[in-house]
Amino acid sequence: MRYSWILLLMVFGLISCQNERQEIAKPNIIIIISDDHTQQAISAYGSKLTQTPNIDRIANEGVLFNKAYVNNSICGPSRAALLTGKYSHKNGYRDNENSSYDSSQDQFVNHLQKAGYQTAWIGKYHLGEDPKGFDYWEILPGQGHYYNPDFIQMDGSRVRKEGYVSNLIEDAAESWLDSRDQDQPFLLILGHKATHRTWMPDLDDLDMFDEVEFPLPDNFYDDYQNREAARVQDMSIAHSMQMAYDLKMYPEDTKDGNVTRMTADQRERFDGYYKPIQKALNEAGLEGDALTEWKFQRYMRDYLATAASMDRNIGRLLDYLDNHALSENTIVIYLSDQGFYLGEHGWFDKRFMYEESFRTPMMMRYPRVIAPGTVSEDFVMNLDIGPTMLQAAGLEIPKDMDGKSFLPVLTDPKAEGREAVYYHYYENGEHAVSPHFGVRTDRYKLIRFYKRVEEWELYDLGNDPQELNNLLGNEEYAEVHREMYSKLMKVIEKYRDEEAKTIAEHPLNGDLNLRKK
Structure with a gap:
């Protein structure tokens, strides 16, 4: 009888140890980055244009971020910010025209790798051809192609694979997951080419929206009055x-x-x-x-069908996690490298600090930590992802990262998020968009354009969500202007953006004695 009790205690002890190991197990991490996808084209955000059931599934089973933003609305700089947790002026990748990315700099993936994570990047990288911090990588050269794309291998060779790019990226991801060491946690970043220009769907999806007549956005024929940029x-x-x-x-x-x-x-x-x-x-x-x-x-039909081809492959990945008993201990994040215009203001593309471009879709599934169906109204940014993943893995967040973990605002009702988000776009060539920087709060946005166009813009997003009415010089908003200018200078100082500081201190017509209290 005595031995039976000893055996029973040993069994309970073993179960307790197993449970403890399960509780402290580092979560696996999958980050899916699409290209030029936008909230207006995702049904989880209420889009009536299309259905994205698999992307929606991540939101439904986790958290949907209604106020996710990027540091710099263009492909390469956004990815650089995600990897480094730093603004463009600190990580050195300001634009796609003149910048080159130093992949040997500190990135959040390096910290995960040192902590025993197996790390991989598969698909579009768009930061050169020498990723570092990854045990495995297989990337598209530059933008890559939709059909029969080339993939750069770790030995520098190029392999052309027959098929459609979204399918091939998912195939490669599942192949790597099959081959990994199953005793170690992993980080996998999938870089989808979709939905980048030139919006080419999989062949089976070409006619998906042929019977749909899409409504023109209300501001499709915008006259850009009082908005020179x-x-x-x-x-x-x-x-x-x-x-x-x-x-x-x-x-x-x-x-x-x-x-x-x-x-x-x-x-x-x-x-x-x-x-x-x-x-x-x-x-x-x-x-x-x-x-x-x-x-x-035609643009809408091709763009949305391309997104549907990608969404189907995101569903394949979620099914893979389910079928391999990985879902419960794997964080899955979906985001785009920025937003995109679907005819708003008569445009396609991105770059501007206006909402459709500045704002990005983002959602995260984190079982046992984030309750299904959570909706976040806190400001979060692409450069917060690295710090968040480090905290989730129980690792220290480097003090020089500009991003901050958003886990506290999701798990602690008393935690305070950002009061404002800061933006700086540098490129001065493609699509003739003037460089600019600015700050956004819950209600207002202040932007300073420079080089191509020299002007300020001020918007009351509560009364003007489409950003059609530049309030600069409106005496009724003089105090708002001064307060937003003060907030702008504070975030510029916080992130040590010396170029922006010099420009912002240069007076222009309509500055309305900004430095007066």
Whole structure:
């Protein structure tokens, strides 16, 4: 009898130890980064344009961030901020035109790697061709291609894989997950090419939205009154979107590499879909607004079908986690590298600090920590992801990171989030968007444009969510202007952005004695 009690105590002790190990097990981490996807195209955010059931599943089973923003609304700089937890002026990657990324600098992935995590990046990287901090990587060169893309291997070789890029990225991800050491935690970053220009869906999805007539955004024919930077841009559907490159209305002898790399069977199906559309367009002889609105409909159909092709593969990944008993101990984050315009202001593309571009979709599933169906109204940023993952893994967050973990605001009702978010965009070439920086609070936004256009803009987002009415110089908002200027200077000082400080201190017409209290 005595021995039975001893045996029973040993069994309970063993179970207790197992439970303790399970409780302290470091979570696996999967970060899915799409390209140019936007909240307006995600049904979890209330979009009526499309359904994204698999992306929605992450939000439904975790937290949906309604106020997620980026530091710099362009592909490479956004990824650099995610990896380093730092603003562009600190990590050195300010734009895609003149910057090069130093992959040997401190990144959150290096800390996970040192702590025993197996780390991998698969898909679009867009920060050069020498990722560091990863035990395994397989990346697209530059933007990559939608059909039969090349992948750069760790030995520097390039392998062309036949198929559609979103499917191939998911295939490679599952292959790596199959081969990993199952006794160690892992971090996997998937970089999807979708939904980057030129918006090419998988062949099975080409006609998905053919019967849908999309409503024009209310501000589609924006006149940009009192907004000079918006007026001089070159990203309008009417004038900047290209019939061949963007909308697949190719001449017979096209040399466009997006289609010449297709197999004969792929090209036959592709042409079989687009050539009748092109023939009908030529016969219609559209001009002016009618042609612009035709371009909008084609753009929306291709963009949303491309997103659907990606969403299906995100579902494959979630199913893989379920089927391999990984879901309960794996954090899954979905975000885009920034937002995108779906005809708002008459535009496609991104770059501006206006909401559609500055704001990014983001959601996170973290079983046993984040309750399903959580909705966060706190400001979070792409550069917060690294610190958050380090905290989740029980690791110290480097003090020089600008980002901060958002786990406290999700788990502690008394925790305080950001009062404001800071933004700085540097590029001064593509799409003629003027460099600018600014600050956003719950209600107001102040922007300072420079170089191409020298001006301030002030918006009351409570009364003007579409940002059509620049309030700079409006005496009724003089005090708001001064308060927002003070907040801007505080965040500039906090993040030590000396270039912005010098520019912001330079007076312009309409500054309304900003330094007066």
